[in-house]
Amino acid sequence: MTKKSIFIVEDDADIRQSMSDILQELGYTVGSASNGLDALTQLREMKEHPGVIILDLMMPVLDGMGFRKEQEKDQKLFTIPTVLLSADSRLPIKAKENGFQEFVKKPIELEHLIAIAEKYCG
Amino acid sequence: MNIKSSQPKASPELHEVNSQLAAQEQIFKLLVESVIDYGIFLMDPNGFIQSWNAGAEKIEGYKASEIIGKHFSIFYLDDDIQRQHPQYEIKQAALHGRYEEEGWRLKKDKSKFWASIVITSLRNTEGKLIGFAKVTRDLTEKKEVEMQLRLSEERSRRMFEGIKDYSFITLNTDGTVASWNEGARRIKGYEKEEILGKYFSIFYTEDDIQMGKCEYELREASETGRFEDTGWRVRKDGTKFWASVLITAIRNENGNIIGFSKVTRDITDKKRAEDLLRMSYVNLEKRVEERTKEISETNDKLQKAIQVRDEFLSIASHELRTPLTPLKLQIQSLAANIRKKTYTQINEDRLQKMADTCNKAISRLSNLVDNLLDVSRINSGKLKLYFEEFDLIELINEIIDRHRSDISFSKSELTVEGPQSLIGVFDRLRIEQIFLNLLTNSLKYGKGQPIEIKIFQESNTVVLKFIDRGMGIKQEDMNRIFERFERLNPETAIGGLGLGLYITRQIVEAHGGSIKVSSQIDLGSTFEVRLPLESKS
Numbered sequence: 001m002t003k004k005s006i007f008i009v010e011d012d013a014d015i016r017q018s019m020s021d022i023l024q025e026l027g028y029t030v031g032s033a034s035n036g037l038d039a040l041t042q043l044r045e046m047k048e049h050p051g052v053i054i055l056d057l058m059m060p061v062l063d064g065m066g067f068r069k070e071q072e073k074d075q076k077l078f079t080i081p082t083v084l085l086s087a088d089s090r091l092p093i094k095a096k097e098n099g100f101q102e103f104v105k106k107p108i109e110l111e112h113l114i115a116i117a118e119k120y121c122g
Numbered sequence: 123m124n125i126k127s128s129q130p131k132a133s134p135e136l137h138e139v140n141s142q143l144a145a146q147e148q149i150f151k152l153l154v155e156s157v158i159d160y161g162i163f164l165m166d167p168n169g170f171i172q173s174w175n176a177g178a179e180k181i182e183g184y185k186a187s188e189i190i191g192k193h194f195s196i197f198y199l200d201d202d203i204q205r206q207h208p209q210y211e212i213k214q215a216a217l218h219g220r221y222e223e224e225g226w227r228l229k230k231d232k233s234k235f236w237a238s239i240v241i242t243s244l245r246n247t248e249g250k251l252i253g254f255a256k257v258t259r260d261l262t263e264k265k266e267v268e269m270q271l272r273l274s275e276e277r278s279r280r281m282f283e284g285i286k287d288y289s290f291i292t293l294n295t296d297g298t299v300a301s302w303n304e305g306a307r308r309i310k311g312y313e314k315e316e317i318l319g320k321y322f323s324i325f326y327t328e329d330d331i332q333m334g335k336c337e338y339e340l341r342e343a344s345e346t347g348r349f350e351d352t353g354w355r356v357r358k359d360g361t362k363f364w365a366s367v368l369i370t371a372i373r374n375e376n377g378n379i380i381g382f383s384k385v386t387r388d389i390t391d392k393k394r395a396e397d398l399l400r401m402s403y404v405n406l407e408k409r410v411e412e413r414t415k416e417i418s419e420t421n422d423k424l425q426k427a428i429q430v431r432d433e434f435l436s437i438a439s440h441e442l443r444t445p446l447t448p449l450k451l452q453i454q455s456l457a458a459n460i461r462k463k464t465y466t467q468i469n470e471d472r473l474q475k476m477a478d479t480c481n482k483a484i485s486r487l488s489n490l491v492d493n494l495l496d497v498s499r500i501n502s503g504k505l506k507l508y509f510e511e512f513d514l515i516e517l518i519n520e521i522i523d524r525h526r527s528d529i530s531f532s533k534s535e536l537t538v539e540g541p542q543s544l545i546g547v548f549d550r551l552r553i554e555q556i557f558l559n560l561l562t563n564s565l566k567y568g569k570g571q572p573i574e575i576k577i578f579q580e581s582n583t584v585v586l587k588f589i590d591r592g593m594g595i596k597q598e599d600m601n602r603i604f605e606r607f608e609r610l611n612p613e614t615a616i617g618g619l620g621l622g623l624y625i626t627r628q629i630v631e632a633h634g635g636s637i638k639v640s641s642q643i644d645l646g647s648t649f650e651v652r653l654p655l656e657s658k659s
Contacts, residue, residue, distance in 0.1 A: 013480055018448035021475070058440065087443035107446040110454035116507060120150050 004051030004121040005029035009039040009043070009067065010085070015106075019113060028117055036062030040070055040077075049080050051121035054104075055088035056082040057094065068098050081120050141527045151298045164244070167251050169194045169212050181237075181260045183230030194256065197227045199234070215241040216251055224261065224495035236265035273480030289386040292372070297322050298342055300424055309388045322384070329361070343369040343382055355386065366391040435621065441490055445483035452476045452483075476625060493621045500628045507549040507632055514553070516542045516578065521557055528562075533570040534590075534620075540577030546584060546655040552629045553653075559622045560588045560649050569593035571646070582633075591646035600639060 006023055008014040011034050020030045031050060033039035036059060043049070059066035064084060071077045084095045087106040095103035104112055154162050154175050161178030165171055170193055174186035182189075182197060189196075197209035202208065202225070215221040220242045227237040238259040282290040282303050288305035291299055298321055302314040310317075310325060317324075323336040330336070332352070335584060342349040348370045355365040366387040374380050395600050459465040499505045520536065522529070529536050564573045572590035578585050595603060604627040630637045634654045641647035 012444055012577075014482060015447040018451040018479055021472070022451055054307075067606070087440040087447075089439060107442045107450040110451055112456060113451070116453065 003028055004054075005031060005048070006042065006117055006121055007039070007050040007053045007080075008032040009036060009053060009059070009064070011035055012056075013112075019108075022035040022110065022113065023117055024112065026117065027104070033044065035059045036067030037068070039067060039075075043077055043080075049076070051081070052116060052119075053080055053082040054085050054116070055082050057084060057088055057091070065094075065098060068100070072099075075097060085117055151333055154598040155413070156592075157257070161256075161260075163256055165212070165254045165256060167193055167212075167216075167253055168432075169208060169254070176238050178258065181235070181328070181442055182227075183260055187518055188230075196290065197237075197258075199228060200224055211253055212240075216242045217244055217256055226264075227258070234262075236262040247624050268418075272510075279321075287387070288383070289388075291322075293322055293340075293369075293382040293384055295381055297336060297382075306386070309357070309363065309386060310355075322561060327354055327356055330354075339367075339369055341383060344379055345372045363388045364390040372592070389516065393486050410518075415634060432622075438490075442487065445486040446480050449487075452480050455584035476655065493625060496625045496628075497621055500625070505632055506627060507552060507629075510550055511545060511547050512550055513541065514546055514548070515540055517550065517554060518557060518575075518577065521561070525558070525561070528565065529569055532565040534565055534567065535572040536575070537572070538575045538577070541579070544577065544584060547655070548633060548653065549629075556629050556651065557586070558625045559626045560586075560651070564588050564590040567647070571607045579655070580652075582655050584655055586651040586653070588649045589646065590648075594643040594645055595647055596638065596643060604637070605640065 006028050008016055008019055008030060010019070010032065014049060016032050016034065020032055023030045024076070031046075032037060033042055036055075038061070039053075039055075040062070043053075057062045057065060062070075066088070068082070071082065073081075081101050082093065084098075084103040085102040085108060086094075086103070088094060090106055091103050102116070104116070158177045158180050160175075161181040162175045163171055163178050164173040170191060171189050172191075174184070174189050178189075179185055187577060195203055197207050211221050211272075222238075222240045224236065224238045226234045227239075229235055238261045240257045242255045243251055244253045244255055268551055274286075282301075283307045286308055287305055288303075289307050289309045290301075290303045292301040294300045298319050299317050302312070302317055306317075307313060322324055323331050330499055339349045339351065348368065350369075351365075351367045353367070354362045355366060355367070356362055365391050368385045370383045370385075371379050372381045372383055373462065379634070411539075456465070461470060496505070496578055518538065518540070522536070561575070568590035569592040573591075574587070574589040575588040576585075576589070604623050627637050630653065635652050637651045639647055639649050
């Protein structure tokens, strides 16, 4: 059984890189973007959608909330499970308000990251 | 008593007449003798007393038996006797038929009484002086009342005249001044002689006179008995005073107005004090209002400061967590591999990358902590500079060398233009810090466009210019970028605490220098630092 891919939207290159490296080592295909707009462009071009999007909240150009609004308007993208990732102290409220299935507070635990990958991508 | 000379011949008719006369004379004598309110007695032409009635006894104290035959000067005071006043009186009475006067007389007990006397000369049918009749009334009581009245009037007059703080004047019914006291002179400045008879409008302002105030006041006083007012009045020298005035109508016993009394007090000082009080009250109110506004403004500032602090804490927490994320992931990944004994399978490149990532994260964290400590030092005034003499160009080259990789990562082409060497006195570490801050900013916001750094000397000042062609800064943001916790364009969300420029400015200013920025949106920004070559601590 082939694992579904994971898509990371995160402006901080070190975080993006660290998560990609670890998930790839675990055998996942990982795509990434450094802002919401770049993510939307890449996701719309994809033939096969990822199993989960891990989305940072604070990003330049188009932030997590902006991405989420666009995602909700897009029937295809809307079905992709999205996990909100942020260091924002009001994360639980923001996640709930914007209809995120799940949220993870930075700094993310390795186990939590693996759990998300396994839950959505097998 | 027979006061007429007797007829030589008597007829029966005459006898009848005579006996009738004698009867009348007897009745008259009894009447006189019984009168007790008037002393009535007869004197011979020389003033010796010949008769005495009950009234005389009551008034003078002598019995008839004691006094008849005595000279009437017995009733006179020594002074009067000395100047032969009794003789003068009867001489006048003899001359003019009667003499009248009031004066002090003596009773038997030598006490004085005020007498009203009338001496009438008595002549027979031939006109020969045969004596005098003297009528005496005791007017002591009336005299005393009169004297008391005069004394009291005199006292009042003196009192009113003597009062200095109040102007007490009287007006005639036509409003002309009838009397004037010392207080009036002091307050209004007129001498008695020049003001008596003048119409009292002389004390009023032109406006009041035009309005007919004087006439109105007298009319009010006439109708209601009194008129009271405070207002401006005019002195002789034309200056004004704030007066308290009371005009009262004076009536005689028939109720007719015979004049007015006018009491005036100069209460200019009181008014001034009141005005001052009112003014200071108004001022106080104004100050309270201002203070309230100030407090409200301070409160707003405080609220804003709290908001800024909260935002800062939120940003700081976010910024600290960001490098913690890769650090944690890498360490935990390594730990997991160690646990599963799979770490030997990790190739060398991957291990190197993990170590680099951790290192970088730790550098970022320590940098953030340093910045926070700097802000804390600046806030508590404990930012200390350690001055030393060194070559600024050498230091700059060193910093650029050390950050080659960051520069090339930014894709911006960096050119540095400056002299061979530039020796000055600065805090080496702090200069490195501000240079790095400004360089990092240029790289961060420079959008990969070329960056120029220009270093030159202007007399005793070193000028450092960082010129980028990046996103630029909005006009309204130019002033606040050097404030604490300010990070422009949250929507661009370029990481950082927003402390870099604040710390930079504080360090530059601690060196006695200055920093400014010029910028155009989408065309780039130029930061210019000017530092004195020999900074003093």
